[in-house]
Amino acid sequence: MTTATHTTDDYPTRHRSEESKPRKHPTVWGTAADGPFDEAALDEHERHGFTILEDFITPAEVETFTGELNRLASDPTLQGDERVVTEKASGEVRSVFQVEKLSDPIDALTRDPRVLDRARQLLGSDVYLHQTRVNYMPGFKGTGFYWHSDFETWHAEDGLPAPRAVSCSIALTRNYPFNGGLMVMPGSHQTFVPGVGETPENNHAASLKEQTVGVPSEEAIADLARRCGVDQFTGPAGSALWFDSNIMHASSNNITPYPRSNVFLVFNSVENTPVEPFAASAPRPAHIAARDFTPLH
Template identity: 55%
Template structure:
């Protein structure tokens, strides 16, 4: 698929959701987790098997302490930058004026662009997805101490499929921690094995849904009975560890995080990679596309950006 190209909308929606599916319905996954035919990389057979089974892999201390300090300083610079205050790429907390997330950071910051193209990250992604990849979305998530809000249970793919037109489950997120992730400061939580079934979510997508959902998501989240069923079946693990660690997790993993009332902030960079063989079509369950800074339609392989 060439740079900047698009694909035609598939005739059949492989993963119906929202007003196209019955509430509480589950669709068995129709796509591989670890895709065949990809390049070799740093993950060994055991690590790939674990990723296939659980849907995630954590590489502890992937970044050096000096790199962590540099990237964290860049996150703090972006948050304090007056030019970002009225920028639509900056998302506020639902109940305050604090910055919750900043999107498209690999386009805003040359420093974070280097991180997004780092072979230590991208080589693992290509190995799992079995192809070249492009950046579907990048963002920084700030969860300050004394009140940083959480993110409710959700599968990213449910939103990317319904609102962005991502056809198949051939994408993953990388969460790179720039502060220590403690059990108490709102770390990422994942239900291991939940990526094996696609869970339809109730509701109909309103126009410009992203303006609300990025602050507090309600449409595109499973109801309490579905969350309980999944938790009983799969359990819940907290992703904790030192700054500089990176967690690679499948686009269809059910995940979320609690709020942070501790004094210890949590700051992470999220980079979403999608296969160049899985480029976006028109949304499957939304009235229109989300903005480019949330769902890129410039399908340039990461290696081409680096060169």
């Protein structure tokens, strides 16, 4: 597989010693004997960097979690809370972080065997929560997320040494191809693409509303798209997307009448705990990047 050949002479990057290159680490660290995924499913996940599971949670659970999202978005005690991120233009709630601390049902979900056993299997070890959040994308007004790799940010700003982390995104509304559903580049997780530019102080305060620093160059994105193509997470409420921390992904604006909301659970291996950030002066706050590495049980 060919890789992009950007160097520090081409543009400033947040990782001055890094070029876009194949990963040195596997995507799947466990085996079929370690959890619910069978051998074929693990092979698919290794190749593509993501797995979609429909009917992952029940309609009753979807209703419960949707109620929790509505409660969090309208809770007056959370106004001004640093865990709540609002839309840059409209001021509506865009994301709420550290939701396991704000919702008992979501806290229980992080330990549900359907979730936890898969996270342990994919990462081949005990795991802890690196980050949790809910993303709201209301009809007509929802703004998207530009192309990025989560690991690039978690490496640069949080200090994760390796891409030994996995996200589980659970749809609480139907994810159509046209209401801002998550786009992914299959196989792109095998290439590390550094972001462009220096990391400003407290970059998270702006980047969580609209990320402009720490994203790849258009040349790097176009190169990956030519090699990998673009797929999309679609499916009914209750579906789940498991995706590698280094996969290139994005979502477009939602100008349809159909809202889209998802709950994200990010698991990191206890053998991959953060060190000092690789391209930032200080780590992001604990509600965005946990510093409690207690294994989930």
